[in-house]
Amino acid sequence: MIYEEFRGYKISKLSLGTVQFGLDYGVNNSSGKPSQKSVNSILDFVKNSGINSLDTANGYGDSESVLGNYGVNSFQVITKTSSENFNLETVKESLEKLKVNKLFGLLLHDTKLLNSWSQKEKNILNEIKKLTKFFGVSIYTSKEFHLAIDNPDVDIIQIPFNLFDQRALKENWFQKAREKNKFIFIRSIYLQGLF
Numbered sequence: 001m002i003y004e005e006f007r008g009y010k011i012s013k014l015s016l017g018t019v020q021f022g023l024d025y026g027v028n029n030s031s032g033k034p035s036q037k038s039v040n041s042i043l044d045f046v047k048n049s050g051i052n053s054l055d056t057a058n059g060y061g062d063s064e065s066v067l068g069n070y071g072v073n074s075f076q077v078i079t080k081t082s083s084e085n086f087n088l089e090t091v092k093e094s095l096e097k098l099k100v101n102k103l104f105g106l107l108l109h110d111t112k113l114l115n116s117w118s119q120k121e122k123n124i125l126n127e128i129k130k131l132t133k134f135f136g137v138s139i140y141t142s143k144e145f146h147l148a149i150d151n152p153d154v155d156i157i158q159i160p161f162n163l164f165d166q167r168a169l170k171e172n173w174f175q176k177a178r179e180k181n182k183f184i185f186i187r188s189i190y191l192q193g194l195f
Helices: 036-048 063-070 088-098 119-128 142-149 173-179
Strands: 003-006 009-012 053-055 076-081 103-108 132-138 156-160 183-187
Touching (some): 036 063, 088 103, 119 132, 142 156, 142 173, 173 183
Parallel strands (some): 053 076, 132 156
Antiparallel strands (some): 003 009
16 A cells, blocks of 8 residues: 655555445445445455545444444544534534544535634634644635635645546646645545446
């Protein structure tokens, strides 16, 4: 497995997305949500393959609880929440479900808060940062990428990138993130399992 270094942490180049552990998800998914036993087997395989990064969200059904039932302390866990649920209580609920003391990353599922980022949000983030190593956002547009890259409180930017969506290359997102010491996570690379 190939790893990337980010501010003293080693993260595998591949990360496992876990939305299907909590919801019927994927355009090619004909079998629905896997059982806890199947999830355990998948996570055993992932861990033995050297993948140490998991992507989940409190909006992915019971994915966080399923991961917590397995025990994910040896993984770098990134979870996501909406701007409306950006508060300490939501993060504590995720930690409880995941059965971990600290997150590797907490991401906003949307950029609504970044449009009006103020001292109020900074104060909330200061409390949340006691429970997570890094903070970030999942973006969808070029405008949102620039909102995230220019926000000094954002450490991680999750971007769409796949065969049909090459904006990250055309607009030099990777280079810009490197220059600002921000970490990029790619989502939807296989278009929900279509590829």
